[in-house]
Amino acid sequence: MSRIQLPRRRFLALSAAGLGGALLAGCDRLSETSEVQEVLSSAESLTYRVQRLLGGRDALAREFTEADLSPVFKVNGSSMPEGEDYAALLEGNFVDWRLRVEGLVANPLDLSLEDLRKLPQRTQITRHDCVEGWSAIGKWRGVPLAIVLQRASLLPTARFVVFHCADVYERALDGTGQYYESIDLIDAFHPQTILAHSLNDAPLSVGHGAPLRLRVERQLGYKHAKYVMRIELTDRLDRFGRGKGGFWPDRGYEWYAGI
Numbered sequence: 001m002s003r004i005q006l007p008r009r010r011f012l013a014l015s016a017a018g019l020g021g022a023l024l025a026g027c028d029r030l031s032e033t034s035e036v037q038e039v040l041s042s043a044e045s046l047t048y049r050v051q052r053l054l055g056g057r058d059a060l061a062r063e064f065t066e067a068d069l070s071p072v073f074k075v076n077g078s079s080m081p082e083g084e085d086y087a088a089l090l091e092g093n094f095v096d097w098r099l100r101v102e103g104l105v106a107n108p109l110d111l112s113l114e115d116l117r118k119l120p121q122r123t124q125i126t127r128h129d130c131v132e133g134w135s136a137i138g139k140w141r142g143v144p145l146a147i148v149l150q151r152a153s154l155l156p157t158a159r160f161v162v163f164h165c166a167d168v169y170e171r172a173l174d175g176t177g178q179y180y181e182s183i184d185l186i187d188a189f190h191p192q193t194i195l196a197h198s199l200n201d202a203p204l205s206v207g208h209g210a211p212l213r214l215r216v217e218r219q220l221g222y223k224h225a226k227y228v229m230r231i232e233l234t235d236r237l238d239r240f241g242r243g244k245g246g247f248w249p250d251r252g253y254e255w256y257a258g259i
């Protein structure tokens with residue numbers, strides 16, 4: 001958590017110093033301090049810090065009513081993972097599917113869909129916003145990620161949760177292309193962050209990420225990993241894909257896609 005505290009102090013220091021005056025002075029005064037350079041170095045980290053400051057760590061995404069449900073919820077990105085493994089799981093109605101929770105945990109887990117359904121559940125009607133410019137309101141049901149993480153018992157070094165998916169979105173020459181995503185522990189323990197197994201009162205369709213997908217309601221659509229097969233707790237993101245923490249972040253999108 002100290003990672004959050006430090007940038008907050010730095011951001012406040014920046015505001016107090018008077019950004020406007022410094023800009024009038026041609027930025028010279030600003031660029032002299034390395035702390036300021038660090039804050040300004042990335043618009044993304046600024047967004048992340050500002051959202052944490054203004055939105056509060058626990059602010060909830062808006063929830064809607066049944067009357068607001070979109071008649072059609074678009075399928076976007078992968079619509080069917082390729083390969084025999086997924087096909088076999090689908091064929092067996094995901095009875096043999098297991099969610100593996102591993103990495104920096106004291107108690108690795110292997111959970112069936114049945115196991116997940118027996119845990120406390122949450123239902124939420126939320127709006128999904130895709131960067132491509134469409135939105136849809138859907139009713140999601142699943143187990144809060146916090147419950148699963150508590151059972152796995154995080155080691156003190158765990159800082160991020162990585163979601164490994166079944167689909168290869170696009171096979172690249174550098175060997176990357178498998179879809180994955182990651183979030184920090186603040187979003188991981190947020191009450192609306194759930195591992196969803198149903199949409200609009202029906203088991204997830206293949207298009208929407210069967211048998212399990214992430215809902216992380218304070219962020220954009222691409223963070224909501226579909227076809228989650230494995231959850232890995234880690235202290236660093238540079239070991240995965242191209243090192244930016246997700247398939248789309250690896251291709252230039254922000255890692256923290258707050259809305």
Ligand SMILES: Nc1nc2c(c(=O)[nH]1)N[C@H]1C(S)=C(S)[C@@H](COP(=O)(O)O)O[C@H]1N2
Pocket residue numbers: 073074075076077078129130131165166167169179180207208209221222223224225226227
């Ligand atoms: N595994 C996986 N997860 C994914 C994607 C994908 O291609 N593969 N696409 C993302 C994007 S860009 C969006 S908008 C949503 C789409 O979810 P939907 O198909 O249920 O609408 O899933 C996200 N999660």
Ligand SMILES: [Mo]
Pocket residue numbers: 076129130131132221222
């Ligand atoms: Mo998206």
